[in-house]
Amino acid sequence: MSDGRLVIGNRRYSSWSLRGWMAVRLAGLKVTVTTIPMTRVDGAGATPAIKAVAPAGLVPFLEHQGALVWESLAICEYCAELAPALWPADRAARGTLRSIATEMHGGFLPLRRAFPMNLGARASTAVRDARMSAEIAADLTRIAALWAQAIALTGGPFLNGAAPGAADAMYAPVVNRIHGWNLTLPPAASAYVEALLAHPAMREWQADADAEPAEWILPHYEAMISDEQLR
Ligand SMILES: N[C@@H](CCC(=O)N[C@@H](CS)C(=O)NCC(=O)O)C(=O)O
Structure with missing residues (x-):
């Protein structure tokens, strides 16, 4: 029920x-x-x-x-x-994880605007580079630092610790953007991306995205990630 x-x-x-x-x-x-x-x-x-x-x-x-x-x-x-358990049990760690999650909710606009989530496409490095900027590089540096801070507190491999939690939910689309737009991160941050992408919940979402009807495709977002825009 x-x-x-x-x-x-x-x-x-x-x-x-x-x-x-x-x-x-x-x-x-x-x-x-x-x-x-x-x-x-x-x-x-x-x-x-x-x-x-x-x-x-x-x-x-x-x-x-x-x-x-x-x-x-x-x-x-x-x-x-x-x-x-969606937040860490430790009060201090919970406070920091809440801050990390909230920073995502209100921030990283340059990254979000230039690289929207699209689970049906992968950008070439040329398309990615054409959309890159110093502001986006700064967002990525900050995100990698936040992830390192969370994992140092909780032990990883997820931000929340051994299992994903609320902070991982807030960064899940960022992980998809990094994968889909071929964005480069330091090795520890890339390991987190791989870990979250492999989680059953993320796989379930991706499989359901793959099954959506073709009529739901939005050409504007497809054009953005395609090499066509460079021609
Ligand atoms: N601050 C909101 C943002 C929600 C939002 O912007 N959702 C978009 C989709 S990703 C939406 O509902 N768009 C509907 C529309 O534009 O018609 C949240 O955290 O939930």
Whole structure:
């Protein structure tokens, strides 16, 4: 029996949906997942069907046992109340991991704008290099430092420790972007990328993304990652 529903956008593109879904999946909530294909993925709230159901006009949106929860980080916190292991048990480590997760929620705009998540394509190094900037390099340096800090605190291989948690949910789309856009990171950060990509929850999301109907493809995002843009 289902305890509610999680509304998400296309798994191929919707990075915020992945964050909310990961938290729900890691916490083991029994909800029905409803996917609403988006008309764009820049958070503009342009999809009428999403506007019609979600309080802020955006996905992810969780309804669980009467609770209405939106904003991916709030969904992480809600899930962690039901499954406390989504944050480290140690108070000091938990405080730092929360900061690391929140820095993702509010930051890294240059990286997010230039390299949107697209689970159906891999960029050539030429396409990647054409979109690279000093600001994005700084974002990547900061992200690698945050991951190293988290893993030093929790023991890894995930940010949360032996199993992924809320902070990993918040960085899951970054991991997909790094893979899909062929971005280069120091070896320790690359090892984290590999570890999270291999996790069953990430594989499940990717498989479901691969199964989405062709009509849900958004040409704008496909053109961005294709070599066509260099011609
Ligand atoms: N701050 C929000 C961001 C949510 C957001 O921007 N979601 C995008 C999809 S990735 C969306 O709902 N877009 C719908 C649309 O543009 O119609 C969160 O953390 O959940």
